[in-house]
């Protein structure tokens with residue numbers, strides 16, 4: 199009574215020993231490639247997993263449990279290789295969202311990649327005054343460029359735009375009131391909410407106006423001797439249409455000047471060029487905010503700017519100097535990886551003739567649908583002879599998105615490859631594509647996989663075709 203059924207015992211007794219398993223060819227090979235001790239640990243852990251499975255499986259289902267030494271060998275091999283594979287690795291963005299936050303936002307320009315390697319391969323001049331050899335200032339690498347490109351008097355860089363907003367509020371308005379329009383109390387993806395950031399900064403939020411309309415007199419009435427700042431926020435990721443209106447920054451300037459209160463704008467994206475010149479919908483430009491009288495402007499380095507994750511603060515020298523001296527600024531500072539990539543990215547904006555060719559985000563954004571269509575068709579040509587029978591494949595019209603809260607209501611015409619497998623659902627194929635190496639991220643509509651060739655680089659097309667063929671073949675069991 200209570201004794202284990204005999205066949206469980208037999209199975210456990212027949213299980214390969216750790217010592218023997220370690221002598222199997224795949225495991226021996228693993229021990230050459232990876233730390234031996236670690237391979238042994240994984241082998242032991244896989245054997246324990248099998249023992250647990252045997253113990254927990256009802257006697258009548260035991261036949262289905264594969265306890266062959268080869269299957270355990272294969273499991274150990276897979277697990278060790280999976281654990282040593284880099285967790286951050288290249289992925290193919292076939293989703294057509296140019297600034298895909300989950301996929302790392304902007305891919306870097308070649309010059310930025312080189313600058314990064316040069317900064318990290320050895321020592322670099324991050325914060326040294328080269329002539330004197332004394333401790334210098336890390337802002338110098340980009341401050342001149344930012345001043346030149348935006349027309350601001352001074353600049354400073356921190357971890358991201360969320361940090362920039364927090365730091366500016368804390369420096370200029372801790373313990374004071376900050377006047378802001380109700381229409382601008384926005385939430386940006388990833389839990390960045392203006393009211394929460396304001397609260398954490400130690401400033402007191404004073405909301406004025408209504409969700410859809412705010413007037414100059416609303417600001418005027420709210421200003422008093424406790425007011426520390428007027429904050430304007432660009433509602434990057436949504437639009438209010440219809441009976442709606444905000445007070446333009448330029449109209450707020452006289453008010454802020456009269457009361458000697460800094461006028462601060464969180465512009466979000468950090469656009470440095472006039473999009474309308476390139477047939478794109480308008481996006482507010484940083485230099486226009488400075489021209490219109492903003493005392494401080496904050497924006498992201500890795501949205502339309504196409505640089506590394508960082509937050510850029512520009513504006514009047516008196517304010518930026520105070521911001522740089524805030525101890526929080528030290529806590530939020532950026533490192534050599536960021537500075538090297540940012541400097542190289544900003545330099546691309548000095549030459550408008552080569553900018554769109556060298557800057558990956560702007561390049562993808564302005565690709566002609568004809569070019570995208572050619573790439574999609576070249577993919578279909580590579581692919582159709584191999585698997586054309588098992589899958590419907592077409593090139594269709596569709597829309598790309600900017601992503602990351604830039605150009606929110608704008609869909610950009612594109613060409614998509616639409617795939618419909620005869621053997622599996624789009625969800626299943628989408629899963630297989632994500633689990634491939636490299637992982638491929640696509641869109642699904644009406645049980646079809648859609649691959650947007652705007653965000654697929656030409657050098658990725660062959661790899662993508664291989665991945666798709668493999669994923670579709672795996673369905674044939």
Ligand SMILES: *Cc1c(COP(=O)(O)O)cnc(C)c1O
Pocket residue numbers: 358359360361363386390431432433434435464465466467497498499500508509602603
């Ligand atoms: C994106 C955005 C932020 C947050 O910027 P991060 O660089 O992602 O921290 C803040 N404010 C606005 C208006 C934004 O669009």
